[in-house]
Amino acid sequence: MSDPGDETDLSFLFQLENLQKTWLREFCQTVQTHRPLFVALHCQEVGGKNYEASMTHVDSFIKELLSSDAMKDFSRARVYLDKNYKSQEQFTALGCCYFIHESLKNIQQFDFKAKKFRKVFGKEVCSDALLSAATLEKEKFPQDYFPESKWSRKGFIRTRWALADCAFDLVNIHLFHDASNLVAWEKSPSVYSGTRQKALGFVLDRITDQRFERLPYFIFGDFNFRLDSKQVIESLCSMASVQTVRSADTNEVDKLIFRESDNDRKLLEFDRELSVFKERLHEMDISFPPSYPYSEDSSQGKQYMNTRCPAWCDRILMSASAKDLLVKPENEEKSITYDNIGPNVCMGDHKPVYLYFRLSTGAGKPHANKHKCCVVQ
16 A cells, blocks of 8 residues: 555656646747747746755756757757755745857857856856856845745846847846735735835846946846736726635635636736836737746646736846847848747746847848847746
């Protein structure tokens, strides 16, 4: 007779393995569709919510990703994984993966200690001593930024790249979530929105300070941006269908569920957190559904959970100077794509989003090059 704990562990591992295979397949299909020469992949919650139990599977996933058919022509790679969960003061659970196609010759990565660019050779995976790594900057938010000053896995990682004469920063970020729906609904904007605003401002100030040359930057990750809950309830719920859920023991109302279908465009009206940074951050037009919170049932790839109001938590943002690098030429079709990955399958509670574009180098020169890039969150 087997131990019930073993059955639970086996079930968990089976679900984790299936999700990884689905994620890898959908990611590789996106790469094969667009055929970029440079791919930047940012991950949050490396190891998942149960990171102590599942962190050991991260290395095998990275190995499978690096050896996949879709990535076989990417001769160089840099992978940074913050896996040291025993150091709560520094642990962010962020992961950054960068893949460089063999045909892309003139690319360099910045050494923050030597303050100069270096050529990129071979494939490297770094998961130990990220704080001492010369090719990145990693910071966890100050403890007083965290709600009730309790540590959680929130912070950012910055790397810097040069493609020919075009240099830019790539920033992986994970901001604070809404701890309570009820508290989020109390006022507009919510107290959680203010916490995220403070943390994002901290990151923007850090990556544009005087320590290094200021460059165009792309910042993408889980911003945990939420809709203005109070305004959503007052506006949309007046027209939505209502389901009353009562307690089985007392028959008292336990919760109310408001449902309205096909309302993505209306919901965008209440996506307001980014407006505070409209002078510093820019984004391509959103045409995909909210990226969170999807059901984690493998048979419900398009279904949201009813634990939270759907929101565009996962975003790819950029400075004005970075946006200028990828402005779509009038004579090129589909040169920029901003969309989600795996729209019809379970990818976890977040749907990854990606931005495919052509990066202009040698701007203003007669033979300016346009390199295809893809950044994935």
